[in-house]
Amino acid sequence: MYLRFFVGSAKLVLKGGRLYWAWIGLLLTLIAVGLHAYIEQVDHGLLITAMRDQVSWGFYIGNFTFLVGVAAAAVVLVIPAYVYDWKPIREIVVFGELLAVSAIIMCLLFVFVDIGRPDRFWHLFPPFGQLNFPRSLLAWDVLVLNLYFLINFTVVTHIMYRAFNGKHYRKRLVIPLVLLSIPMAVSIHTVTAFLYNGLAARPFWNSSILAPQFLASAFCSGPAILLFVLQLLRKVTNFEIRDEAIWKIAELMAYAMFLNLFLHGAEVFKEYYSDTHHLLFTRYLYVGIEGHRTLVPFAWTAVCLNLLAFLLFVIPRTRKNVVTLNIGCLAIYAGVYIEKGMALIIPGLTPDTLGEIYEYSPTLNELMVAAGVFSVGFLVFTLMLKVAVPVTLGEFTHKLPAKAPV
Amino acid sequence: METEKGISMNRITRRKFLVGTAAGMLMTSCGPKRLYELARPDLREALDRMEKEYAVKYGKAVKVGSEGPIKGVKFAYALDLSRCIGCRTCVHACVHENNQSRDPEIQWIRVAGIDKERGVDLTHADYYYHPDKVPEPGKFYVPIQCQQCDNPPCTKVCPVKATWKEPDGIVVVDYEWCIGCRYCMAACPYGARHFNWGEPGLDPADVNPDTHYLGNRPRPKGVVEKCTFCIQRTRKGRYPACVEACPVGARKFGNILDPDSEVRYVIENKRVLVLKEELNTIPSFFYFYGV
Numbered sequence: 001m002y003l004r005f006f007v008g009s010a011k012l013v014l015k016g017g018r019l020y021w022a023w024i025g026l027l028l029t030l031i032a033v034g035l036h037a038y039i040e041q042v043d044h045g046l047l048i049t050a051m052r053d054q055v056s057w058g059f060y061i062g063n064f065t066f067l068v069g070v071a072a073a074a075v076v077l078v079i080p081a082y083v084y085d086w087k088p089i090r091e092i093v094v095f096g097e098l099l100a101v102s103a104i105i106m107c108l109l110f111v112f113v114d115i116g117r118p119d120r121f122w123h124l125f126p127p128f129g130q131l132n133f134p135r136s137l138l139a140w141d142v143l144v145l146n147l148y149f150l151i152n153f154t155v156v157t158h159i160m161y162r163a164f165n166g167k168h169y170r171k172r173l174v175i176p177l178v179l180l181s182i183p184m185a186v187s188i189h190t191v192t193a194f195l196y197n198g199l200a201a202r203p204f205w206n207s208s209i210l211a212p213q214f215l216a217s218a219f220c221s222g223p224a225i226l227l228f229v230l231q232l233l234r235k236v237t238n239f240e241i242r243d244e245a246i247w248k249i250a251e252l253m254a255y256a257m258f259l260n261l262f263l264h265g266a267e268v269f270k271e272y273y274s275d276t277h278h279l280l281f282t283r284y285l286y287v288g289i290e291g292h293r294t295l296v297p298f299a300w301t302a303v304c305l306n307l308l309a310f311l312l313f314v315i316p317r318t319r320k321n322v323v324t325l326n327i328g329c330l331a332i333y334a335g336v337y338i339e340k341g342m343a344l345i346i347p348g349l350t351p352d353t354l355g356e357i358y359e360y361s362p363t364l365n366e367l368m369v370a371a372g373v374f375s376v377g378f379l380v381f382t383l384m385l386k387v388a389v390p391v392t393l394g395e396f397t398h399k400l401p402a403k404a405p406v
Numbered sequence: 407m408e409t410e411k412g413i414s415m416n417r418i419t420r421r422k423f424l425v426g427t428a429a430g431m432l433m434t435s436c437g438p439k440r441l442y443e444l445a446r447p448d449l450r451e452a453l454d455r456m457e458k459e460y461a462v463k464y465g466k467a468v469k470v471g472s473e474g475p476i477k478g479v480k481f482a483y484a485l486d487l488s489r490c491i492g493c494r495t496c497v498h499a500c501v502h503e504n505n506q507s508r509d510p511e512i513q514w515i516r517v518a519g520i521d522k523e524r525g526v527d528l529t530h531a532d533y534y535y536h537p538d539k540v541p542e543p544g545k546f547y548v549p550i551q552c553q554q555c556d557n558p559p560c561t562k563v564c565p566v567k568a569t570w571k572e573p574d575g576i577v578v579v580d581y582e583w584c585i586g587c588r589y590c591m592a593a594c595p596y597g598a599r600h601f602n603w604g605e606p607g608l609d610p611a612d613v614n615p616d617t618h619y620l621g622n623r624p625r626p627k628g629v630v631e632k633c634t635f636c637i638q639r640t641r642k643g644r645y646p647a648c649v650e651a652c653p654v655g656a657r658k659f660g661n662i663l664d665p666d667s668e669v670r671y672v673i674e675n676k677r678v679l680v681l682k683e684e685l686n687t688i689p690s691f692f693y694f695y696g697v
Contacts, residue, residue: 045602045627053591053601054597114587116585116588116629116630117585117586120585121585123566123585124585129566135563136589138565201593349592353594353595353597354518354533355529356531
């Protein structure tokens with residue numbers, strides 16, 4: 001039975017048009033490039049990156065942080081779908097969870113490529129390893145990320161497998177797990193924010209507004225990706241996704257973005273008005289210090305994109321227009337990517353704790369490794385969608401082999 | 407009947423428990439472990455292995471010592487800001503003593519050159535000053551290394567317990583267990599932790615063969631390292647290399663629990679300050695104005 005599901009899935013994955021294979025080919029190429037770059041990195045050490053003692057985390061950890069946010073996409077949909085039983089969204093929840101699974105895989109990979117001793121990764125896993133729980137927030141993060149991954153993975157595979165067998169999923173299993181995934185999604189964000197938040201050595205992060213801000217921006221970026229995917233699915237498959245579902249998500253994003261901008265504003269006010277030594281980091285981000293301005297254009301780009309997206313999503317007419325909706329999605333995606341990635345990590349570490357300014361910007365090798373990690377995530381997501389769509393449509397089941405697109 | 411049943415069930419669970427424990431012990435006894443957990447004989451065995459590896463790698467005998475903390479001793483450091491001339495002799499003495507990588511260059515002591523009119527303000531410090539002659543007029547110097555905090559933010563964050571504070575106050579790293587995540591570097595308010603970004607470049611001729619397993623033994627690539635108050639020296643009653651090297655006698659070191667020690671005298675009788683006092687790290691490293 002399981003075998004038939006696997007074989008059937010494999011057949012589905014292997015069937016596709018020219019565009020599909022071009023996309024898969026591109027991803028595989030990028031994975032190869034990333035793998036090669038990673039082997040170089042293992043060979044030479046992290047010296048091959050632009051990170052140094054002064055700025056000891058960079059592009060990898062920035063991407064990790066951003067992707068923890070993306071993994072929330074599931075929850076922003078799960079809440080209305082299950083709590084208010086709102087049908088149009090309910091049908092597409094499974095795609096949100098697939099996205100969460102792919103995002104968590106990328107998160108774990110980004111942490112993996114960042115550590116200096118990947119051969120000792122198992123030190124994190126008891127009983128062979130030693131997890132410093134509950135003292136280290138990184139230990140908490142390892143736990144909640146893996147748990148969140150397991151929950152979503154279980155729900156998704158269960159729904160798929162049952163549907164394949166022509167049965168409805170077991171409510172007694174799925175509903176509690178889905179409900180559990182809501183606080184879990186909040187907790188992966190909170191814990192990841194606390195990871196930075198708890199460091200008194202870094203005033204830029206040591207602000208209680210960080211965790212709420214993480215949640216707010218996560219509720220923007222995750223759905224932005226999902227909106228693209230949903231429109232794409234509507235185009236290339238006969239999966240029916242109603243306009244109201246898309247508009248509703250866009251409306252929720254507008255509120256989340258407002259909250260995000262408000263929290264940012266509150267933080268900027270506090271820094272500038274109190275004007276202490278801690279202002280340095282915010283200044284490094286928005287205006288630069290003594291000619292060190294690497295982040296400044298990125299910071300302002302993010303602010304503008306976020307504002308633009310907020311306006312496009314809050315006005316009903318632009319929210320409901322396909323063109324402006326997609327511009328808004330792109331703007332949010334790019335804006336939050338900057339804000340939650342480099343614009344969060346780098347000013348946290350620059351100037352360093354002793355006041356030295358080392359301007360970090362990633363090397364080509366770092367970019368290639370990151371491209372590889374993103375490609376792994378996209379590949380996983382694509383392949384899972386390839387199976388999930390026909391299953392959800394009822395085209396892929398062992399009961400109707402004639403209709404299955406094998 | 408009921409009691410019999412209860413007893414037999416008890417036996418099964420006990421047997422299961424014993425088997426489980428045995429299996430667990432077997433699993434954890436295989437493979438590498440944290441040096442922190444090793445019993446004395448096992449530790450010596452592990453250190454003998456290290457010595458053999460170093461002998462092959464550097465072509466000379468390297469002794470890896472395992473001196474433990476001495477009862478009644480807690481180390482403290484005091485640095486006289488009014489004497490320091492910013493010559494960086496300590497920096498280089500430290501590098502030679504502690505087998506730091508020469509290329510890429512790692513230094514455990516950073517010396518901040520600051521304008522006198524600013525006071526101890528690190529935001530305007532210059533770490534790369536290179537005048538013909540020190541001290542420069544209008545400047546003063548603050549050498550900064552691990553402050554061996556009593557409330558260390560760095561050990562708390564380590565996800566795998568690869569770094570801890572010893573009973574004599576020294577914060578150490580297990581180079582065999584560190585996974586290189588660098589969370590401790592983000593947590594340290596003094597920039598005292600350094601990472602081996604590449605394979606440490608250490609010429610065999612430069613290797614100091616008198617080492618300690620938690621201190622100056624040569625490090626592998628991809629792990630974090632830091633000042634250990636020269637644990638290989640101080641646990642044998644010697645001064646740290648930086649104290650010995652300082653040409654102006656600005657560096658004082660000793661047992662803070664000993665009422666007759668020099669550091670104790672400084673702390674009790676001079677104007678003392680610690681860096682970033684507001685962070686509550688409680689450093690064992692004091693700065694003072696001696697003159």
